[in-house]
Amino acid sequence: MEGTFELGPDDGRLLVRTGRSGLGRRAGHDLTIEATRWSARVEAREPLDASSVEVTVEVDALEVREGTGGALPLSDQDRKDIKKNLRKVLDTARYPEITFVAAAVGEDAVEGDLTIMGRTKPVRIGGSRDGDRVRGSVTVTQTRWGIKPYSAFFGALRLADDVEVEFDLKLPV
Secondary structure, three states: OOEEEEEOHHHEEEEEEOOEEOOOOOOOOEEEEEEOOEEEEEEEOOOHHHOEEEEEEEHHHEEEEEEEOOOOOOOHHHHHHHHHHHHHHOOOOOOOEEEEEEEEEOOOEEEEEEEEOOEEEEEEEEEEEEOOEEEEEEEEEHHHHOOOOOEEHHHOEEEOOEEEEEEEEEOOO
16 A cells, blocks of 8 residues: 555554552552544555654643552542643643654564654654554653653652553554
């Protein structure tokens, strides 16, 4: 399938999954956060390595979808507090977007540059295609981009440094 495709939230999901660490991890939640405003431009070419991918995510549009674990269920106020903390940790006033630009496209992975908070680092995103669906994931180590993982209770409860970014997209046919 060759061509240029514009993708967004109507075409699939882009999720961030977080975990907990620290002595107080039982009090916190493992979160599923969805990017509700994002866009991707895919130029599919033959041979595949001639293809390109660019993705932009609006950081302010990251929404908490689920919280598992924890001493208490995730409340609406918890969701608001998490979003507020997320804005603060990612400094959305200065860095409103996260971007990914592919440098190499292969059958089972895309390699490229991920920019978070103005810092650009290379990543390899594993993936697979099944008919018109593309699924994949990458582990992002927050401190690699200068992000200090959220902590509470004097550091007893901490967000794990590694977060998993997953996508499941339907390609136009």
